[in-house]
Amino acid sequence: MIRVREEYNLTKEIKRLKSIRGYGTQLVSVYIPAGYSLAEEVARLRGEHSTSSNIKSKQTRNNVLGALDKIMQYLKLYREAPKNGMAIFAGNISTDPGKTDIELYSIEPPQPLKVNIYRCDSTFMLEPLDEMLTNKDTYVLVVLDGREATVAMLRGAHVQVIKKFRSMAHAKIRKGGQSANRYKRAIEESIDDYYKGVSDVINDEFMKNGFKEKGLIVGGPGPAKENFLKAKALNYQIKVLGTFDTGYTDETGLQELLDKAKELLKEQESAKERKTLERFIGEIANNGLAVYGYEKTRAALERKQASVLIVNEDLELHRVIYKCSACGQSLEKIEKGTSRTKSHTDGGSLEVVDDKDAIEGLLDLADANGTEVVFVSEDSSLGKEFMMGFQGVGALLRYK
Numbered sequence: 001m002i003r004v005r006e007e008y009n010l011t012k013e014i015k016r017l018k019s020i021r022g023y024g025t026q027l028v029s030v031y032i033p034a035g036y037s038l039a040e041e042v043a044r045l046r047g048e049h050s051t052s053s054n055i056k057s058k059q060t061r062n063n064v065l066g067a068l069d070k071i072m073q074y075l076k077l078y079r080e081a082p083k084n085g086m087a088i089f090a091g092n093i094s095t096d097p098g099k100t101d102i103e104l105y106s107i108e109p110p111q112p113l114k115v116n117i118y119r120c121d122s123t124f125m126l127e128p129l130d131e132m133l134t135n136k137d138t139y140v141l142v143v144l145d146g147r148e149a150t151v152a153m154l155r156g157a158h159v160q161v162i163k164k165f166r167s168m169a170h171a172k173i174r175k176g177g178q179s180a181n182r183y184k185r186a187i188e189e190s191i192d193d194y195y196k197g198v199s200d201v202i203n204d205e206f207m208k209n210g211f212k213e214k215g216l217i218v219g220g221p222g223p224a225k226e227n228f229l230k231a232k233a234l235n236y237q238i239k240v241l242g243t244f245d246t247g248y249t250d251e252t253g254l255q256e257l258l259d260k261a262k263e264l265l266k267e268q269e270s271a272k273e274r275k276t277l278e279r280f281i282g283e284i285a286n287n288g289l290a291v292y293g294y295e296k297t298r299a300a301l302e303r304k305q306a307s308v309l310i311v312n313e314d315l316e317l318h319r320v321i322y323k324c325s326a327c328g329q330s331l332e333k334i335e336k337g338t339s340r341t342k343s344h345t346d347g348g349s350l351e352v353v354d355d356k357d358a359i360e361g362l363l364d365l366a367d368a369n370g371t372e373v374v375f376v377s378e379d380s381s382l383g384k385e386f387m388m389g390f391q392g393v394g395a396l397l398r399y400k
Contacts, residue, residue, distance in 0.1 A: 004363050005363050005364070005367060006110040007110070008360065009360075010107070010109070010110060010129065010133065011133060011313060013105070014126055014129055014133070015314075017089055017105060017124045017126055018123070020091070020093050020123070020124060021122060022092060022123070023059065023060070023063075023092070023122075024057060024059070024122060025060065025064075025121050026059075026060050026063040026067070026092055026120065026122070027089070027092075027120070027121060027122060028064065028067040028071065028089070028091055028118075028119070029089050029117065029118070029119045029120075029124045029125035030045070030071055030089075030117065030118055031086075031087050031116060032081045032085055032088070032113070032116060033081065033112070033113045033114060033115065033116055034080075034081050034083055034084060034085045034113070035080075036085070036116055038075050038078055038079075038080060041075065042072055042075055044118065045071060045075075045118070046072070048068060049068045049069070052064045052065055052068065052120075059097075063091060063092040063100065063102065064120055066100070066102045067090035067091045067092070070090045070102055071088050071090050071104065074090075074104055074106065083112075084110065084111060085112060085113030086106060086109075086113075087106070087109060087128070087129060088104065088105070088106050088107075089104070089105045089107075089124045090102060090103065090104040091103070109128075109129060110132060111155070111158040113128060137213075137214040137269070138153065138154065139153075139214050139217055139265070140152070140202055140205055140206065140213050140215075140216045141153070141154055141159070141217050141219070141257055141258075142198065142202060142216065142217075142220075142228075143220045143249045143253035143254055143257055144165075144198060144220045145221050145222055145224045146167065146191070146222070146224045147166065147167050147249075148165065148166055148249040148250070149165040149167075149194075150163075150164050150165075150249055150250055150253065150254060151163050151198065151201050151202055153213075154217075159255075161254075162201060162205060163201050164250075165197060165198055167190070167194035168190070191227075192231065195227070195228050195231040196233045198228065199228075199233035199234050200233075202238065203235045206235060206237070206238055207235070211238075214239075214241070215241040215268075216234070216240050216241065217240075217242055217243075217257060217261050217264070218240060218243045218244070219243065219244045219245070219246040219253060219254075219256065219257035220245075220246055220249055221246060221247055221248075221249070226243065229243070241264060241268065242261060242264050244256075244257055244260040244261060246260070273374065273376050273377070273380070273382075274380065274382060276308065276374045276376070276396075277380075277382040277383065277385075279396065280292075280310060280386070280390075280394060280396055281382070281386075283397075289396060289397040289398070289400060290394060290395065290397060291397065292390040292391060292393065292394035292395075293391050293393065293394070294317060294358060294362075294393055295334075297362065297393050297394055297395045298362060298365070300397060301365040301369065301395065302365060304398075305395075305397045305400075306366070306369070306371050306395035306398070307372065307395075307396050307397060307398045308373075308395060308396040309363075309371050309372070309373045309374070309395050310374050310376060310386070310394050310396070311373065311374075311392065311393050312375075312377070312378065312383070312386060312392035312393065314377075315359060315387070315392040315393060316336060317334055317335070317357070317358035317393070318336075318355055318356065318357060319332065319333075319334060319354075319355075319357075319361060320333050320334075320335050320352060320354070320355050320356075321352070321353050321354040321355075322350035322353065323350070323351050323353045324349075324350055324351075325350070325351060334358055362393070371395075
């Protein structure tokens with residue numbers, strides 16, 4: 001699962017990369033999964049370099065070639081791709097069409113990359129990284145029919161197969177002298193054993209994680225998935241979130257299941273956000289177990305009072321230390337965005353001597369104390385209220 005600090009840093013980097021626009025198709029994105037030969041990747045990029053030399057526009061041609069050169073030089077620093085692979089972005093980021101400023105950005109993703117991609121466009125390709133930030137909770141998946149089943153865990157965008165099953169219930173051959181009823185009972189018992197075996201693996205997965213998974217999503221062709229649930233072999237604490245038709249019961253079926261359950265997963269994430277904000281606003285309204293604003297939230301985390309840290313996902317706060325040129329006095333301020341204080345009361349100018357991400361400091365405290373972190377957006381009315389009325393940062397408390 002993505003740690004909150006990794007999630008926050010990845011969110012910031014994606015946001016920065018999304019803000020970059022190229023003049024024409026001149027921004028290069030490269031995704032390399034772990035285990036993929038870097039020599040083969042460099043050879044492919046050389047081929048793209050040769051092809052790009054035929055681009056008609058001189059400006060676009062030079063920018064693409066410059067980006068490819070920079071990426072190939074960068075890959076020479078590695079013997080092999082990192083354990084989760086790597087995503088590399090390069091291109092001319094200058095906002096002045098007459099100037100060139102080719103920059104390279106590299107990200108080692110928090111989850112394994114499964115794709116090997118090269119793309120040249122007017123924007124960087126960020127979808128594979130974006131997917132790692134959606135559906136951040138953990139779910140158990142199962143796809144099955146009467147003969148086969150695959151159980152898997154979904155963490156972020158990463159699907160890990162836990163176990164595969166094969167049932168021989170429907171492949172039994174009737175033996176001479178065996179009555180039809182006895183044969184039917186034998187098949188039914190065999191099917192029950194098959195469903196119980198699948199349920200046992202699912203139950204064990206939930207139990208070993210303390211039922212922290214958000215729920216179970218079931219898929220498969222035909223009526224087997226409904227019959228599986230009717231068998232009632234699942235632990236009563238497991239919440240079945242939905243069932244979907246899929247054509248397969250293997251890894252392809254798992255991908256089908258994820259595609260069909262996208263809206264359900266989004267709703268689950270939105271429901272958690274809404275529930276957290278409703279509780280927070282209710283506590284504030286009743287002068288209860290909640291605080292808001294950077295300083296009060298930080299103090300609650302330092303005293304280990306906070307049970308849940310709530311942060312707007314677009315909030316930018318910096319802890320800035322200034323030094324006055326006239327009196328030498330140091331001054332610490334919490335600043336929003338990139339704007340910085342320019343003057344001091346005695347007329348001297350203020351020089352920035354330290355500038356740190358204040359949200360990262362809160363996340364470090366939350367991580368050290370085992371405090372849950374919930375990032376919220378401004379997509380809902382509650383999210384907008386949290387940003388506008390409560391400064392975009394707050395905490396639910398264990399005690400006052």
